[in-house]
Amino acid sequence: MHTQEEWFIKRCFDLARNGVPTAMPNPFTGSVIVKGDRIVGEGWHCCPGSPHAEIKAITDAQKNGIDLSQEDITLFVNLEPCVHFGRTPPCVSAIVQAGIKNVVFSHQDPDSRVNGEGLRFLQEHGVNVRDGVLKNEGLWLNRRFVTFHKDSRPYIVLKWAQTKDGFIARTDYSSKWITDVLSRQEGHRLRATEQAILVGFNTALYDNPSLTVRLWEGTNPIRIVWDLNGELPANLNLFSDDLSRTFMITSAGHKGKYGNVEVINVPKGEELLATLNLLKSMNVLSLLVEGGSKTIQRFIDAGIWDEIRVFENQSKFFYEGIKAPQVPNSAKFLFSYPTSPSDTCFVFVNAKTVGEKINLNDLNLELVRFIP
DSSP: OOOHHHHHHHHHHHHGGGGGTTTTOOOOEEEEEEEEEEEEEEEESSTTTTTOOHHHHHHHHHHOOOTTTSEEEEOOOOOOOOOSSSSSSSHHHHHTTTTTTEEEHHHHHHHHTTEEEHHHHHHTTOOOOOOOTTTHHHHTTTTHHHHHHHHHSSSSEEEEETTSSSEEEEEEEEOOOOOOOOHHHHHHHHHHHEEEEEEEIIIIIIIIIOSSSOOOSOOOOOOEEEEETTOOOSTTTSSSSSOOOOOESSSSSOOOOTTEEEEEOTTTOOHHHHHHHHHHHTTTTEEEEEEHHHHHHHHHHHOOOOEEEEESSSSSSSSSSSSOOOOOEEEEEEEEESSSEEEEEEEETTTTTTTTTOOOOOOOHHHHTOOO
């Protein structure tokens, strides 16, 4: 049973989801302005450079002729209002100038330019502030943003499809699809949600994926492939189109063979670190690792992962073949959901990397399962 404050913060979550993924590298934010128990203005952040959610909500309420200085006016937002100048002025100044006396938010902003300073500014200017409402759910909504600013790396999602008996492919790689088209559509939704996508040598060679969003509407993620020996043919789908910016991490030292592909040479064994450094330098908040098994296992062995999504066909058996990665002991099962009549997606999180930021035992799973 939600309290009234929680219902309004939940509405902020609903609005914030409109910014997935276009708001990145900014956080997903939604805001409502309430008079008594009635919403009189609302807004959400669309993309970098556009007005923040609080500004949109204030503008909306003012268009409705609402005097925001009234005592029964409260601004709700899922993230601590910003206090720094970026592409837009600080939201805390606009809140104070509008005369708003009450602010409620879900959790503090981990960005070092804010991180409690927005709260302090509002309190110093006579605003009553309450934070921590649906805190864990708010952190889950912005887990990519939080991870980027706290761990200085993108949020990493490992994803694979497997048979009921735990295989991801036949030994001769003749089994391209394990799940059906509806599950593949869900996979494309995940691609549209994350900013970058990575595959290893065997996946690029034998599956020949495009790694683009075709079965869902959205922006193609930045593509990365590990080819340490520089042996992939140049006519692969990854290299033969310009649908997305594409990087090759290699130790082969070659350049120019793959057209517009950006080649990054690193010593063998350093491809994981090089990938993270590349994405950090580009302000990329999230990475989807789609395979294959050895590439995914590298992240698991290093303990550098945050979320796992396993698509399992509930009726298909291979009996032998290439084994799926083993879900590690540090993984905590969150929930599952059907992606088609024959397939189920199981969602796990890293109890170490995610658990240190979010109280996983106090997470409302019925709420977060609908948050991308």
